[in-house]
Amino acid sequence: MSQTTAQPDSQISNSAPPPVPPTTLEQTGLPPDSLSQLVIKTLYTGESSGTMLGDRLQVPYSIFERLIEAARSEKLVEVRGATGAGTAGYRYALTDLGRERARALLDVNSYVGPAPVPLAQYVSFMTALAAMRGHVDRERVHNGFLHLVVNPGILDQLGPAINSGKSVFLYGPPGNGKTVIAEGIGQTLGGDMYLPYAIDVEGQIITVYDPVNHQSLEAAEERLLIAAPTHDRRWVRVKRPVVTVGGELTLDMLDLTFNPISKFYEAPLQLKSNGGVFVVDDFGRQRIRPRDLLNRWIVPLESRVDYLTLHTGKKFEVPFNLLIIFATNLNPETLADEAFLRRIPYKIYAKNPTVDEYSRIFELNCRRRKLQFDPVVIEYLVRRYYEPRNIEMRCCHPRDIVEQVVDMSRYQGREPTLARDL
Known part of the structure; x- marks a missing residue:
C-alpha cells in the first residue's frame, strides 16, 4: 500500500509525498504470520496496551487486532486489565506458553521494532x-x-x-x-x-x-x-x-x-x-x-x-x-x-581561490570567531608569505590562520586580534 503518485517534472520539492497508510492487514503487504510473530516478540519485552503495541509496531491496532485474538485463542496471550475503552485499551501479556513461543521466535530472528x-x-x-x-x-x-x-x-x-x-x-x-x-x-x-x-x-x-x-x-x-x-x-x-x-x-x-x-x-x-x-x-x-x-x-x-x-x-x-x-x-x-x-x-x-575569494573566506572566518577583519592583513600575507615563498593559496588557509590566532591569544591571555606578532 506504500505508494506515491508521480508529478510532472519541476524543481526538486522541499517535501516528498508520504506513503499511503494501510487500513487493512493485506495492505501492509506482510504475511499474517510475520506480523503475528512480531507482536509475540514485542510482548516478550513486557505487557502493553493495544494502542501502545501499535505505536511500537508503527501499525494501527485495528490492523492486527484479529492476530491478537488468534494468539489469545491459542493461549499465547492473555488480558491483564484495561487502560482505556475497547480492546485497544486492554493490557496484553504473554502466557507461559507465549513466552516459550517468543523465545523460539527470537532465536530465529531477534528483530523487535517497527513492522518492516x-x-x-x-x-x-x-x-x-x-x-x-x-x-x-x-x-x-x-x-x-x-x-x-x-x-x-x-x-x-x-x-x-x-x-x-x-x-x-x-x-x-x-x-x-x-x-x-x-x-x-x-x-x-x-x-x-x-x-x-x-x-x-x-x-x-x-x-x-x-x-x-x-x-x-x-x-x-x-x-x-x-x-x-x-x-x-x-x-x-x-x-x-x-x-x-x-x-x-x-x-x-x-x-x-x-x-x-x-x-x-x-x-x-x-x-x-x-x-x-x-x-x-x-x-x-x-x-x-x-x-x-x-x-x-x-x-x-x-x-x-x-x-x-x-x-x-x-x-x-x-x-x-x-x-x-x-x-x-x-x-x-x-x-x-x-x-x-x-x-x-x-x-x-576545485581550484585554488583567487585573492578576492581568499579575502572573503578570511572575513567569513573572522566573523565566526568574532575577530575584527582588516583587508590589510591579506595584503600583508600575500606580500610577506605567499609571493616570496611561492605558496599557493588554499581555501583552508584563512580558517587555519584564524584558529591559530585565537589559540595563541588565549594562551598568552590576550584579546584575539589579527596582530602581526601572532
Whole structure:
C-alpha cells in the first residue's frame, strides 16, 4: 500500500509525498504470520496496551487486532486489565506458553521494532519517488552555498551535475573545500523524504533507518497512533540523507551486514543514502584499491539498480537513486580507466581561490570567531608569505590562520586580534 503518485517534472520539492497508510492487514503487504510473530516478540519485552503495541509496531491496532485474538485463542496471550475503552485499551501479556513461543521466535530472528516494509513496496515507492525527481536552477544552487565562498564557475558546474542525478568526481588540491562542497550539495537539495525503518525480504529483516546517518523530522507526539495516521508509520520522515564515508570504507560496507547473534541485517551505506547524496571522501585513500571499489559501482551507475545478497544466497535488486560524489586530491585519470570514467560524466576541478575569494573566506572566518577583519592583513600575507615563498593559496588557509590566532591569544591571555606578532 506504500505508494506515491508521480508529478510532472519541476524543481526538486522541499517535501516528498508520504506513503499511503494501510487500513487493512493485506495492505501492509506482510504475511499474517510475520506480523503475528512480531507482536509475540514485542510482548516478550513486557505487557502493553493495544494502542501502545501499535505505536511500537508503527501499525494501527485495528490492523492486527484479529492476530491478537488468534494468539489469545491459542493461549499465547492473555488480558491483564484495561487502560482505556475497547480492546485497544486492554493490557496484553504473554502466557507461559507465549513466552516459550517468543523465545523460539527470537532465536530465529531477534528483530523487535517497527513492522518492516515488504521489498516490493519499498521498490515501488522509491521508483515513484525517482520518477518525481525535479531539478535545481542556478538561483537555488547559488543560494544553497551562500554560507560558503565558492567560485561561481564551480557552482555552475555543480548545477547540471545535481540535475543529472548520477555521479560526480570532485577533485583538486587538498584544502580547497571539496568535502564541504560535496556536503553542501545535500543542503542545496534540502527538503525531506520518507524511508522505512526496516525492509522484509522473504522473511529476512534489513534495518534501514539509522539515527547516525538520518535525521528524523518526526516529533514524539506525531508517532503516537491514537489519531488517524497521515502516512504509513512504518516509514519515517527524515531530512534528505547525506551519508559521508572516508578512508575507512571497505567493500564489505557496501553489502548487507548480517549479525549472526541478532540474525537480521543492516542496510549498506548506499541503501541508506537512497534518495539523497553519498559522499566518498578522500577517494583513492581507502584501504581497498580504487579499481575494486569502482568495479563495485559500474553496474549500479549504469542501470540505476543495485544487487544485494542475503547470507542464504538469495539475490535481489533495489533502486539505486542517489547522487554519488567522489571527492579526491588525485587526478581521476590515475584512479580509473576510461570505461568507468565514462560513467561519471561530471568531473569538477576545485581550484585554488583567487585573492578576492581568499579575502572573503578570511572575513567569513573572522566573523565566526568574532575577530575584527582588516583587508590589510591579506595584503600583508600575500606580500610577506605567499609571493616570496611561492605558496599557493588554499581555501583552508584563512580558517587555519584564524584558529591559530585565537589559540595563541588565549594562551598568552590576550584579546584575539589579527596582530602581526601572532
